[in-house]
Amino acid sequence: RGLTVVYPGCEQGFLAPLPVRKMSGVGAVAERELISHGVRTLGDLALADESLLRRIFGKNAIVMRTRAQGGDMTPVEEGEAAKSVSNEMTFAKDLTSRVDVEAAIATMAAKVGRRLRKKGLAGRTLSLKLRFGDRSVRSVQKRLPAPSDDELAFTPLLYRMVDEVWCEGIPVRLLGVGMSGFREDEYVQDTLFDVAREAPTTLDAEPVIVDDVKRRGLLDATDALRDRFGEGAVRFGHELRNAENTTGTGAKNPDDYK
Structure with missing residues (x-):
């Protein structure tokens, strides 16, 4: 193998x-x-x-x-701490409807949240990136009120953020979600996306599930199932909507942190 x-x-x-x-x-x-x-x-x-x-x-x-002789004189060095966790996907057919764009946002947010929890990270700077049919790129960042690794909490924030860079009907070729600001002194992530609009104001929106205990319980349960049976063991409805409309070239930043 x-x-x-x-x-x-x-x-x-x-x-x-x-x-x-x-x-x-x-x-x-x-x-x-x-x-x-x-x-x-x-x-x-x-x-x-x-x-x-x-x-x-x-x-x-x-x-x-x-x-x-089987030896190596290179010293072992510890990798740098993570600066960001992100995931993006290119679509075979451009997205133009609000429901499709929100489904894509939720799918990318879920992947980011999953990776954050696996690495024991929580961030305060939420990023959204869109590349349009004409290849232009726009992105927006917002400061969260508290560090988060919970996509059920920050996905509704992304739904509001998309209104700052996109209007329904404009073809979306690629969509990406990222989280950074893992340290208290980090405010704006400056290398995750091609273009960044700094937005220092705090954004607030009601989570998908309001009850914190129930929301964390759902995340823990789905994480446990995926750990045991694979990433495709549990899929939400929004993940199925664009499942057949990708180029197969999803990207995420390297897992080079320890």
Whole structure:
């Protein structure tokens, strides 16, 4: 299935029979030079004379030998904290009706909320992005009254925000939702979308389910089902409305935070 597990202590035995070209950093020229000196496998490279390796790899000679032996001299560094969590989708057929646009907003918001909860994050800056049929882009951001990872609470806010950048009938090609401001000193997310309209005023709207306990209970239940049976185990009606109208090129910012 494209997965190989090399257990601790077995690195050298796994690498030794592989041809030298299999290792990153060994190009065609280096391969020819190594083979001309009888170095055909990574096992040979691990035992090769240092002067030969320096002639071929220069200052990287020791690094290449160490890698052939199954080691790595690169220090382990902790990744940067998350700055934003977002998700967007391109549609095969432009959306023009309010009901379709709201369904798309709810679908993207649900994906963002799910990712926020999985990472233990809650943000205060909510973002909405639209790309229209003419390829122009508009986006808007709002400051939430409190950090949130609850799409059932912030989706109605997005419904109000869309009125600032879109009118029914204008073709929407792409739609994205994002959340940032995970630290108290973060007010406006400045790299998530192509165009940003700063809107520092707090936006308020009634959640989909007003009761906080019931709303969190629903989110916990759906998260548990998806964790056990997969992301498609539970789907809301709004997710089905545009399910067949996508290009298959949804995008989200990289999960490079730890």
